[in-house]
Amino acid sequence: MPGKTAEEMALDQKEISVAEFFEKNRHLLGFDNPAKALITVVKEGVDNALDACEEAGKLPHLKINIDDLGENKYEITLKDNGPGIVKEQMPSIFGKLLYGSKFHSRRQSRGQQGIGISASVLYAQLTTGRPAIITSRTDENSITKRFKLKIDTINNEPEILHEEELDDGFEPGTEIKIVVEGKYLQRYHSVDEYLKQTAIANPYAHIEYSNPEGENFDFRRAIHELPPEPQEIKPHPYGVELGVLSRMLKGTESNKVLSFLQNEFTRIGRTSGEEICRLAEVDPDKKPKNLKHNEQERLLNAMQKVKIQRPPTNCLSPISEELIKNGLAKEIDAEFITATSRDPEVYRGNPFQVSCGIAYGGELEERETEKVTIMRYANKVPLLYQSSSCAITKALEKTDWKRYGLNQPGSNGIPKGPAVIFVHLCSTWVPFTSESKESIARYPKIVKEVKLALQESARDLRRHLSRKRKGKKEKRRKKIFSNYMPLVLENAVELAGDGQELTIEPIMKRVIDEKLVEEVEEGDEDE
């Protein structure tokens, strides 16, 4: 038989750069098709810009422009008023995949992987061969720097084609300009819709946008204050795994196991630290580096058993009920809006928090027979794709909407009715189902929290619908009573004797007003 030998095979074996990997697998990053690609580029730019502004404590102001260059090519320009980027970091941030500040940090941010924006640069050079142009200025006193760069795919390193310093009054912040193959659509899955949803969830951001058709959008601020900045936290003992613990033990600067536990984890104090050591039968004074494999295992097991407080939640930046209501009201002229925010929860040691809102009726009335519109968000970023595999959609489908007054064909599924349902999940680590970050993995704990949030808001909706319905009924009954009142009054007065009109009429009126209202409210409870 022919066939290769081990030596021949060895010649073919080599390293694959992560840039090559994602170039060939670009659909994993959201570059499946031209329409989605255009949205993905804008999304990655907006994510980074908003993160940077917030981290710098600045109210975001974004200017986005998409030019149709013909032949399915689009030039996207995105400028922010963020803190800018120091010159040395500019090439790596835009020209290297898996590079950034958020991956290793345990706090809520939009970006988390260090792939997004450089993947856009990669996609640009792959489809149009054009370099990205990055301009940044850190403040009024500094020089503006500009790089023209590509990615050296084989090595996953930035390839700088040109760099210069400018003195042209560029307003501090960062601008990226790239040309990609794309397709502009004006549908539910569009850049326009994406930015509208972004504006709803980030009402403290001012977003100006000019689409390829030359239409201008100005999503102005609904509030003028940044939400509190999420704080970085240490890992929680319940979420750590053996391999990670082992690495932490090796790398720690603490001299004793006890101080290691207290210093490197959140929510471990002296008492719980001692209890862990006792349970694990590990000497609390031992050097962390010297723990043997089975001691590490026992330590991990003990850490899972000792009762430890939930992680702090100041690492999260949820969207408050007030903000959701404001955001929805700003963009949708509905007859009724409600919102709910749940308490924080934890999955695999990662804090997360769910909030949701429902807008009903008003301008939505015309969508009476359609499925409700679902707005899914993770860490304030709208999720437009892969809805069917998302924990949010699953929870929504498993909710019994008939109980709450929406039409739901079949026993579960997306309900129908003139409503927009908004769901936001924030976490220090959102478990996305792919690198393109379009859908949240269905951890049972997450699905449950989303369902509970939806039910809370749904109860408000039911109350509203019930009141509305009863209101209509009551009005009709009042009208009938009022029509007959003169006749009844006449008879009553006749029975009561002359001179009683003045006493009886107000009584009758009171009966109509109060009695009817009472009946309506009792009926409400029977629903």
Place this chain on the structure above:
Amino acid sequence: MPGKTAEEMALDQKEISVAEFFEKNRHLLGFDNPAKALITVVKEGVDNALDACEEAGKLPHLKINIDDLGENKYEITLKDNGPGIVKEQMPSIFGKLLYGSKFHSRRQSRGQQGIGISASVLYAQLTTGRPAIITSRTDENSITKRFKLKIDTINNEPEILHEEELDDGFEPGTEIKIVVEGKYLQRYHSVDEYLKQTAIANPYAHIEYSNPEGENFDFRRAIHELPPEPQEIKPHPYGVELGVLSRMLKGTESNKVLSFLQNEFTRIGRTSGEEICRLAEVDPDKKPKNLKHNEQERLLNAMQKVKIQRPPTNCLSPISEELIKNGLAKEIDAEFITATSRDPEVYRGNPFQVSCGIAYGGELEERETEKVTIMRYANKVPLLYQSSSCAITKALEKTDWKRYGLNQPGSNGIPKGPAVIFVHLCSTWVPFTSESKESIARYPKIVKEVKLALQESARDLRRHLSRKRKGKKEKRRKKIFSNYMPLVLENAVELAGDGQELTIEPIMKRVIDEKLVEEVEEGDEDE
């Protein structure tokens, strides 16, 4: 306002190793939960073993053993009779993510990313802290090498804990032994089922398997010959993108554009090469390196416009109709089995080919009211998860099964009935929806081919069912005729006159046999 400056932010920015990335995102690689993790480890090992054996021209013989170590820990041992691995390559192949021979090669193989097996090692050390033990020997004349290794996650490099040479009669081939946290289930999604499906699609492989309960399985060969080895091909001009073309032009050893086109692409000859240059208005004698951006663009456009033959398909190793029938018959005792193989097609320049099979009735009869069992395969590897997002499932749901005799509640969806439906797609590059390679992206061209294949097999099924139904009817009618025959005969004889019994009886019998069969066959056409 507080907030960070650009300089402060720069301190946090750093490189993320691909091993760190996948450690944190291990669900992307199929390590979402313990049950799936166990299957994934076996799967990655089997993929590599079968690929290596076939590449070396050896009939695969795999021995797999899973030991339950208690506390949700399992030791997996997988030994193959492949070509072995040279010592220098052993650490990188098992201890480095994105390393291998298949990523850059344009031919069908099970592995394609250089992630799978090292991800299993990563998962093992993360969950149990235990190193992988790799043993390999290339042939009878060489020494056996053994490595104990982990992955240095921060640097994505192998960390060798121990290495040794053995002289203990280890049979040539490679063995991997790892300990992972897992969960053994005996359900549809199980290692047992995974290996059974693997045996069906690879009937030239001998697979011995001992599960954690101590049960032994011996999937023996149904045929004793390897399929023709898939050949490596060059890229097809229709599938190339500007960024890749640009890189190829820079890196080529050809001195002229014309020879570059002929040498570096499949299916471009002198004539089509010249036509491309003419259409692109590019001098065919120009040095490839010297092409300007707009010349490159014109060249690419011209490459898409000139009529070029489809790529050759000897890069593929489809499963023939014969093999599918053999494979299904070997594992399922069905009353009827059929199979179809389509001609190769091309998506984005990548050749692919679909084949399918249906097994019906027999031992499946008891599943009459259940959904049919779907066996999805890509490059001979069973796909157990993420069925709902897969191109194969989509095509199956969109097929009108009622027409073919299966029950299909609603207008589309998975049909019900006592059947197993087998679908195999092979390609030089299967577009998986995630790194865990569980589901094929729904390219319209792929969905269409799967549907056409299913319809072909479904027509065979319909013919069978129709014959079966008519057969039953016919039998019943024959019986009635036969019952009445003596009476009819008696009367006929009476009418015809004495002494005619011997003539009439055979005529009557012939009428019953032939006439009824004829009616049945005519009826078939009306279906």
